[in-house]
Each structure stands twice: as structure tokens, then as C-alpha cells.
Amino acid sequence: MDTNPALPVAELHLHIEGTLQPELIFSLAERNGIELPYGDLDELRSRYEFTDLQSFLDLYYANMAVLQTEQDFADMTRAYLARAAEGGVRHVEVMMDPQAHVSRGVPLETCVNGVASALATSEEEFGVSTLLIAAFLRDLPEDDALAVLEQLLAMNAPIAGIGLDSAEVGNPPSKFVRLYRRAAEAGLHRIAHAGEEGPAQYISDSLDLLGVERIDHGIRCMEDAALVERLVRDQVPLTVCPLSNVRLRAVDTLADHPLPAMLSAGLNVSVNSDDPAYFGGYVDDNFSQLRSVHGLTTHQQAALAANSIRSSFASDARKAELLGQIRAWEIAAHVRS
Template sequence: MITTLPKVELHLHIEGTLEPELIMELAERNGIRLPYTDLADLRRQYEFTDLQSFLNLYYANLDVLVTEQDFTDLTLAYLRRAQAAGVRHAEIFMDPQAHTSRGIALATCVNGVSKGLAQGESEFGISTSLIVAFIRDRPAAEALEVLTELIALKAPIVGIGLDSAEVGHPPIDFVEVFALAREHGLKCVAHAGEEGPPEYVWQALQLLKVSRIDHGIRSLEDDALVDYLVENKIPLTVCPFSNVRLRVVDRLEDHPLPSMLERGLLVTINSDDPAYFGGYLDDNFRGLQQTFGLDAPAMAALSRNAVQAAFLTDAQRAPLLEDISSWLEAQV
């Protein structure tokens, strides 16, 4: 039932879909010696105590991505799995600085992912768009340089985001970067309120002028912020499995999703970095269903939220909403 529900994914880092098997395959292809004895040893590294311990492994594994074809293969692997999960549209993050900082040309990663997205749309029937996310614990001046180069390259992106280690790296540091993006008609989103305080959500909204908040679960700590988010219908791209694996919440049973829905927040469900967090989008839906007893109307509502929050035209939204309604009718 869950896999047949038409879904939209809005918070997905393409680098976070790098499965251990593909890591080993690309390492062999590119002649890279990994610090793991075998696949089982690599899998044992996937126990995290917090966001930083996850990021350390995440960035180390990216060394296997070298050529344009590597990025294309990574993207196609995600889209193949997303199709099985029932994903119909995906707005995908890529972290260019994670690659340029290790000597990979910006055009190599952008073109590789873009080719995978184009091929995947025809092969898997998933519409997509690309959002470049800037790493907040690297200098804002570097992000500005990368964005300027992306604009000069006429890179096929729809927007920019802000991600990585949140604590101590407030959105205010990136005001100039986001202003430049808006000048060039790019959509703006930002990670805020995951490990960082509600103040970071306010900054993302008021200073970066984002139209979506990625994560945002700590918004519940500020009633005025919740009221603002509800009144302005600001979407939150929530990632339940990610929150548990990174110890933002101890157990899925402790996740604030029910409270967020009760307060009227526009919540969407996403998988974030599924190769690391134990589940793709269908797995997250299934986990929520089993934990909170979500019925078919509740899951359909979450899926509709994502359609409404996506950077799509009304004409593009209409068939997705119709398909969700058809799915729901078939469940009763």
C-alpha cells in the first residue's frame, strides 16, 4: 500500500544516497584505496552519535566520486530506488563544495548529476529539479564564489539551500549569498531548527527569505514561530529517520510529528540521507504508519503537503493531486 502512494521528495541529498556497494564499486573503478577492509567493515561505520560523527563518514566516502559518470551513476541509483518507493517528483540537493574542495571541477559534479536526472526522468518517470546546497561550516565567501560560478555556467538549478553542521553557523552569515540567488530568480530554502534553535528558523525566514524550512522540528519551542509558519503556510521538510539516527530525538516514538500536525504545520516527509539513515521515503512513511498508527487519509494528506510545497506549477501539481486522490479512494 505505501509504495503505491504517489509521493514527492523535497529533502534529499544526492550524496547521502551513496550506498556501501556503490562506494566499493566506484573505489575500484577509480583506483581509490578505502580505509575499510571490506563491505562489512564499511557497514560497521554507520553508527552515529550526532550530526558531526555522521558528517565525518559522509564526507570521507565522497572521495570515490571523481568523474562525471560517477555522479550520473549515483543519481540513477537513487532514482531507481525512488521509483520503487512511489516517488513521482524529487527536488534534489547537491553539495558542490564537498567536491570542489577536493579538486573536482564544479562542471563535473553539476553536469554528472544533471545528466542522471534527465536520464532518470525518461527511464523512471520521475520529474526532478536540482538545488545546490552550501555548506554552512565553510566560509560564506566561498559559497558566494561557487554561486557566482554556477550562474556564469548557466547551471540547470532551480534554487539554493544551506546545510551541514548547524550549531554555531547561523543563517545570518549567508545573507549576501541568498540575496544574489534571489536576484537571479532562484528559489531559496535552508536547513534550520534541526539541532539549531528556533532563532535560526526566524533568521532563515526573515534574512534569507526562504520559502521552505528543511527540518524545522525545533520550531515547536517557539509559539510565535509556529503561528507564523502556520499563517504563512511555510512548508517544513521533516526527515523522521534522520532525526532518530542523528539523536535529535531518541526514538521514532518520541518524534514531534503528531504535535506538528496538531498545530497545523505544513509538514512533508522526506528521507534526507537514506543510505546512512536506514530508509528511503517509503521506509519513512512505513515507520510513521507503524509508530503512530497513521491511516490512509493521514498519509495521503502528508503526500499532498509535499505536492503543494514543491516548486511546481499548478498544471504540474494537478495530476499528482489527482493520483493521490485516486490512491486514497482505492484504500477505502
């Protein structure tokens, strides 16, 4: 058993719906009188072998049916926060997919208030500071996203920014220019998934057309030398999710993952879990497997953690506090070695 203290990190690429563990799915189904299409936990777990992004999304959306009440959303969020805190997460910027809930009849207030209620006490309960990001589904029309954003703004929802997720192929950033312009007018932070299954050009377009401050995934930037040079020069944050990339077949094996090369190139990369209930691990699990497969040094791990803090939307004071914790962790690690 590893008795070393967890590396303090910020988690910047986390879909709260992707933290629904099988046990909680069954518990919420029983609470809400929902009949699941799985006979037991083993049958549900057997569905977690994915061939691509879409095969994951099919199960991801099906399991959301158990989320019905504010309490359901709060319980899901608290379960994530408790587990993340154990693994060293000290700040998290949680993405939630409001369209996935309103489209099945759950009021917008229910999903937002449920998640937000758990986030509101997370620093006191778990030592984890938080921000909430409304992520929009890129396979739906832009008008749909705009309508939900206007509702969020009208209800003064406690969101710090917007994101763009779901099926990337065939849904380019150019489809959402008006959405991101409106978010900018409202003073919201802007991030977007790009360069996971989609081409490197989607990364450039997200920066140029949408004005994003951070790229989720971004691993296919390595196919474009000029883009890598730009990303290094501007230190654009890339929230990389190694275990997710392997499980969704964006990368064949963890040994093939470009993260070490990205780090060596000077890219501003961080390690994140994406949808940990589905992809085999939380942030600390990602770090553990990267250490095992790629031999990440203490200094490299600290550098990745520091990148996550600096790339967050946390306050300057919180960033300084957490960067100090990382320095202390690195010093202690060297003493132990």
C-alpha cells in the same frame, strides 16, 4: 510483503551524496583505483552508528572521495532515482553539495553535469520529475559560497535554487545574507536547513534574513508557540526527515518524534529521507515506520503527501497531476480496507 501500491509523493529534502550505498562506494572505488579505509562492506556498515550530526558528516565526506567522474555522479543519481521511484517518489528536488567536491579537486562542471545528466532523463526513465538545488556548506565562509554560486551562474548550470546545509550549530542564517540576496537577484528558489540541531530562532532568521521559501527540518519550531502560529498562518513548508532525526540523535526515538503533533497543529509538514543510505530508509521506509509506530491513518498519509506536492517547486500542471494521483491512491486505499 506489502502489495499495496506506493503512495505518490514528492521528495523535497534529499542530498544526492547521501544516497551512496555501501555497495556502490566499493564499486566506484574499484573503478577509480581508490583504496578505501574499510576492509569490506561489513566494516563500512559498522561505521553507520552516529552520535550526532558531526559524526555522520565525517563519514559522509570521507565516502565522497569515490566520486571522481561525471559517470560516477550520474550512476549515483540513477541508482537513487530507480529506488525512489519504486517507493512512490514522483517528483524530487535534489540537493547537491558542490563545495564538497570542488574542495577536493573535482571540477564544478564534473559534479553538476554528472548529476544533471541523470536528472534530464528521469521523467522518461523513472516517471520522476526533478529539479536540482545547489546546497552550500554553512561551516565554510560565505565568500566561498558566493564564489561557487557565481561560477554556477556563469556556466548556466541547470539549478532551480540554493540551499544551506551541514553543521548548523554555530553557523547562523545571518552568516549568509549576501548569498541569499544574490540568489534572489538571479531568480533562484531559496531553502535552508534550520531547527534540526540549531534553535527555533534559526527558523525565524532563515525566513526573515534569508527570505527562504521552505525550511528543511524545522522540528524545533515546536519549542516556540509564537513561531508555530506564524508557520501555520503562512503555511511555510517544513521538510521533516523522521528516520534521520532519530539516527542523528535530534530525537531519541521515533515514538518521541514530533511529526504527528506538527501535523495536528496544522503545520505544513512533509516526510523525506534526507540521506537514505546512511539513515536506514527511503521515503517509503519513513512512511512505513511512521505507520507502525504512530499509526498514521490513510488520510494523514495522503495529507502529508499532498503537502509535499504543494510545497514543491514543480509546475502547476505537474502539481495538479500528482495531487490527482494522491486522491486516487486514497480512494483505492479506502476500498481495500
